[in-house]
Amino acid sequence: MTVSGKLRQEIADALADAESTATAVDPPTARYDALDVVDAYEIQLINIRRRLDAGAVVAGHKVGLASEAMQKMMGVDEPDYGHLLDTMQYFENTPIDAARFCFPRVEVEVGFILGKDLPGEGCTNEDVIDAVEWVVPSIELIDSRIRDWKITLCDTIADNASSCGWVLGEQRVAIADIDTGDIDAELTRNGEVIAKGNSSAVLGHPLTAVSWLARKVDGFGVRLKAGDVILPGTATRAIDIRSGDHFVADFAGLGSVTLDFV
Numbered sequence: 001m002t003v004s005g006k007l008r009q010e011i012a013d014a015l016a017d018a019e020s021t022a023t024a025v026d027p028p029t030a031r032y033d034a035l036d037v038v039d040a041y042e043i044q045l046i047n048i049r050r051r052l053d054a055g056a057v058v059a060g061h062k063v064g065l066a067s068e069a070m071q072k073m074m075g076v077d078e079p080d081y082g083h084l085l086d087t088m089q090y091f092e093n094t095p096i097d098a099a100r101f102c103f104p105r106v107e108v109e110v111g112f113i114l115g116k117d118l119p120g121e122g123c124t125n126e127d128v129i130d131a132v133e134w135v136v137p138s139i140e141l142i143d144s145r146i147r148d149w150k151i152t153l154c155d156t157i158a159d160n161a162s163s164c165g166w167v168l169g170e171q172r173v174a175i176a177d178i179d180t181g182d183i184d185a186e187l188t189r190n191g192e193v194i195a196k197g198n199s200s201a202v203l204g205h206p207l208t209a210v211s212w213l214a215r216k217v218d219g220f221g222v223r224l225k226a227g228d229v230i231l232p233g234t235a236t237r238a239i240d241i242r243s244g245d246h247f248v249a250d251f252a253g254l255g256s257v258t259l260d261f262v
Contacts, residue, residue: 002039003032011035012046015159018145024102027146027155040157041220047160048083059229060084061217062140063209064161065153066202066233074153079203081213082161084229090141090167095260101143101164104241106259107234108185108249110199110206111138111168112175114228118210120218125207127214131226134172135180137257139249140231141165142238166231171255181205184252185235189245197236206232 003011011028018025028043029035052058065071065079090096098104115133143164146155156162183199203209209232214224224230239247247259 002036003034007032008039008043009046011158012043012050015043015145016047016050018102019164022100022102024145024147027150027152028158029152029154035154035158037154037157040154043158044082044160045220048085051085051087056085056087058083059086059089060231061213061224061228062161062163062166062231063202063213063233064156064163066209076153079209079212079233080153080157080161081216082157082163084163084166084231088163088165090165090259092167092169092258093260095262096141096165098241098243098245098261101241102145103149104141104143104164105238106187106241106247107140107142107238108187108195108197108236109138109140109231109234110180110183110185110202110251110254111136111166112206112210112230112232113172114224114226114230116226118214118224120214120223123211123214123218125205125211128207128210129175132175132210135175135178135254136172137169137249137251137255138229138231139167139247139257139259140234141167141259166229167257167259168229169249169255169257173254178253180207183235183254186250187236187239188248188250189239191246195236195239197234199235201235202233209233
């Protein structure tokens with residue numbers, strides 16, 4: 001069962017208003033129990049198209065719920081995805097105002113930059129290896145426009161997979177020069193180590209997340225293209241942000257990336 005196009009638009013409008021005002025709303029599924037995954041992706045696309053019409057450009061995609069633990073928590077057996085827009089990109093050494101978000105968190109991710117278009121249906125990890133130009137250190141900034149992160153799968157999908165920003169470190173490593181399935185990562189906040197992980201936590205291998213993504217978005221008429229940034233999922237748990245925090249994510253053999261909040 002799905003909801004009507006009118007209700008999809010109403011939900012999209014409410015989520016867009018919540019993001020622009022940093023005022024969280026109740027979960028859409030609490031009000032519309034017929035909401036399904038197809039509805040949720042279509043709602044996400046309504047707000048993405050709204051931002052594209054305003055001048056934003058799709059810079060890539062992110063994979064969410066890429067760990068077994070998160071999938072069990074949400075009661076699902078596959079990840080979800082969201083869009084990365086150029087207007088969502090942040091930069092090292094440029095502090096971010098934490099007050100512009102509802103409940104922001106950071107996630108440590110081994111990022112990829114595509115040098116070639118990826119196939120959609122039938123995309124394999126070998127296709128991903130052939131298409132990736134650079135492996136990069138990255139942090140994804142996530143936020144839920146839904147009150148207190150009280151979300152179901154459909155809620156987070158509709159809310160652009162809870163994504164709100166991303167930052168890349170300066171280092172670029174060719175995929176042939178690093179084992180992307182075994183990269184240790186460490187996150188410090190204000191000089192204190194607060195999270196550690198390994199890229200193998202991302203569906204067993206982050207390339208698996210990217211090939212899944214290519215196949216999944218193809219069903220919605222979307223393709224992953226040369227130049228796209230792909231964030232395959234976090235190697236550590238998500239960490240809450242406080243005003244004044246200074247984060248550094250270090251990746252073995254890959255370099256580091258920083259993010260600051262005021």
